Amino acid sequence: MNAGGTSTEDDDRIAGPEPFRRAVALLGERVPPGPFRPPFWRSPVRGPWLTAVFGSVLLVGVTVVFLTGLLSWAAYNPGLPGNDPTGGTGWLAAHVFGWPTRPVWLFRLNEGVHVTLGLVLIPVLLGKLWSVLPKLFTWPPVSSPAQALERLSLLLLVGGALFEFVTGVLNVQYWYVFPGSFYVLHFWGAWVFMSAFVLHVGTKFGRMRSSLRSRRLRDELRTPTAATVPEPRDPDGLVSPEPDRASLSRRGVLGLVGGGALVMLVSTVGQSIGGPLRATALLAPRGQEPGSGPNGFQINRTAASAGIDEQATGAGWRLELRGDGAPVLLSRADLLGLPQHTAGLPIACVEGWSTGNQTWTGVRLRDLAALAGLPDPSSVLVESLEQGGAFAAARLRGNQVADGDSLLALQVNGAELSLDHGWPARVIVPANPGVHNTKWVARMTFEA
Amino acid sequence: MDRFRRLYGASPLHLAGLLASFAVAAYAAWWLLGSRPVAVLVWLVGAALLHDLVLAPLYLALDRAGSGRGARPWWWGHVRFPAAFALLLLLVWAPEITRRSEDTYRAATGLDQSVYLGRWLAVTGALFALSAVALLARVVRRRPARTAGADDGPGQLRPPPS
Numbered sequence: 148m149n150a151g152g153t154s155t156e157d158d159d160r161i162a163g164p165e166p167f168r169r170a171v172a173l174l175g176e177r178v179p180p181g182p183f184r185p186p187f188w189r190s191p192v193r194g195p196w197l198t199a200v201f202g203s204v205l206l207v208g209v210t211v212v213f214l215t216g217l218l219s220w221a222a223y224n225p226g227l228p229g230n231d232p233t234g235g236t237g238w239l240a241a242h243v244f245g246w247p248t249r250p251v252w253l254f255r256l257n258e259g260v261h262v263t264l265g266l267v268l269i270p271v272l273l274g275k276l277w278s279v280l281p282k283l284f285t286w287p288p289v290s291s292p293a294q295a296l297e298r299l300s301l302l303l304l305v306g307g308a309l310f311e312f313v314t315g316v317l318n319v320q321y322w323y324v325f326p327g328s329f330y331v332l333h334f335w336g337a338w339v340f341m342s343a344f345v346l347h348v349g350t351k352f353g354r355m356r357s358s359l360r361s362r363r364l365r366d367e368l369r370t371p372t373a374a375t376v377p378e379p380r381d382p383d384g385l386v387s388p389e390p391d392r393a394s395l396s397r398r399g400v401l402g403l404v405g406g407g408a409l410v411m412l413v414s415t416v417g418q419s420i421g422g423p424l425r426a427t428a429l430l431a432p433r434g435q436e437p438g439s440g441p442n443g444f445q446i447n448r449t450a451a452s453a454g455i456d457e458q459a460t461g462a463g464w465r466l467e468l469r470g471d472g473a474p475v476l477l478s479r480a481d482l483l484g485l486p487q488h489t490a491g492l493p494i495a496c497v498e499g500w501s502t503g504n505q506t507w508t509g510v511r512l513r514d515l516a517a518l519a520g521l522p523d524p525s526s527v528l529v530e531s532l533e534q535g536g537a538f539a540a541a542r543l544r545g546n547q548v549a550d551g552d553s554l555l556a557l558q559v560n561g562a563e564l565s566l567d568h569g570w571p572a573r574v575i576v577p578a579n580p581g582v583h584n585t586k587w588v589a590r591m592t593f594e595a
Numbered sequence: 596m597d598r599f600r601r602l603y604g605a606s607p608l609h610l611a612g613l614l615a616s617f618a619v620a621a622y623a624a625w626w627l628l629g630s631r632p633v634a635v636l637v638w639l640v641g642a643a644l645l646h647d648l649v650l651a652p653l654y655l656a657l658d659r660a661g662s663g664r665g666a667r668p669w670w671w672g673h674v675r676f677p678a679a680f681a682l683l684l685l686l687v688w689a690p691e692i693t694r695r696s697e698d699t700y701r702a703a704t705g706l707d708q709s710v711y712l713g714r715w716l717a718v719t720g721a722l723f724a725l726s727a728v729a730l731l732a733r734v735v736r737r738r739p740a741r742t743a744g745a746d747d748g749p750g751q752l753r754p755p756p757s
Contacts, residue, residue: 162604234626270683276646277654283647291604296613302643303620309642316687321703322696326634331626336639338623346616350609394667395675403679410680411687414718429714430688437705445704452702567705 262499
């Protein structure tokens, strides 16, 4: 959209029906005190160039976070019945491509980027919002229908952005205080945010580009505080008319925001890389190791919290296979008697944390499909012993069943599965979201 | 066209873009608001209001505290930077640092949140310590400069390469 150049001059111009214009002009003569008066804003570094720098970082960063978020949704195979956690994407979900199983770290990388980059962008978002704060107190508050609509859109932009960051940050810390399902809120909130984001980029891109060209980054990085002078006054009123003496250079502001981003990165990324680096994720929710030994890797949902006890998973446990013909019941000994396959696969969660490859051993899903009489199913419904949890059941697509590394795992890293990792048997599929690797499996229904 | 501009304040393209954007937002909002429209709306609009009218004034006031019109001691950055980083970490990780979600955290991970307050304090301490070391390095480097007559006065000191 090319509205950037034209709207620049229009923003402050009064437009509308004659009575409206008169009212606006009258209002404009009575400026309330405080932040509504430009001299209130005293920062000598606030200005279009700095705003454009933050804006360009967010333009790239938010786009990547949005796309990885969409891919994350696709990874749930939302087109399969019962799988879409966002509700109501019906017509859209039906057209989503089947999520691949290769490379095995696909979901791990996607989620790690989505969550880590999201966290890293927080200081940039705060910097951006700080840089345009005077615009919130523009007076008169409304000067034309165009400007009024744009301000409404900005409410969706800022509200949507903060809503997305806040729900994401709360969700990875398991503080479920938001009003509803995280998936629903975060998914649809993203569309509200992005609808305003695309428009904002469309209307401001031209100004961002010209502002970026107004100064050279290389020169700014060489300018100390003492030599820092305000940018020339701009039509948006970002530059203060009565600036303080600089206590921080533009380089310092970039250092503050960039340093904040670096602090977020360093204190988080270890939870997605795993191994010895996990210990560096000091404040990330998955910076601690739950234990040591073969079953000592990250747990998603403990057996105790899922209501799984020793009795249900004891000697009386049977796996029920359904497909074409009568159901097949298999004990754990029966499963161990089938051909065993070993695969190195990660556990990766939508919350962004993941583990390195664990060595899983068990029966191939496609072998179980054959046993059920449907060697080439289009999908399989996997149900857990767990009652009532949001992911007590999940559907996998035919390509996931067909992958030779997709297992009903019985062992991990050379030891029996622990109860927390899904004893007596759990699904593990390459590149699959963690919650779709159903634990404590009770029944598998293969579908033609 | 001129009449449209006079009444609307921008080009028809501007209006078309806005309406398209609102249409997508409205569709998404319909699903977003779901069964608890008031609560979700409070979160959506409240997030913007909370930032713009509470959080931002708070950090502006905090940053301005004790300063006249911008006069700052030359070492001010060595307080401002570590303080800002520590507050950022607190802002993001407050739920686990203050153990707001202990039960759900334990249910999900099998771990508890008791470590986070100590870790945050340790990181905060480390950030200030690092900043103090950098300050010390500046002071040491400043001495020879001063004897050579190159001192450019308080507030005009060359910051360390960052």
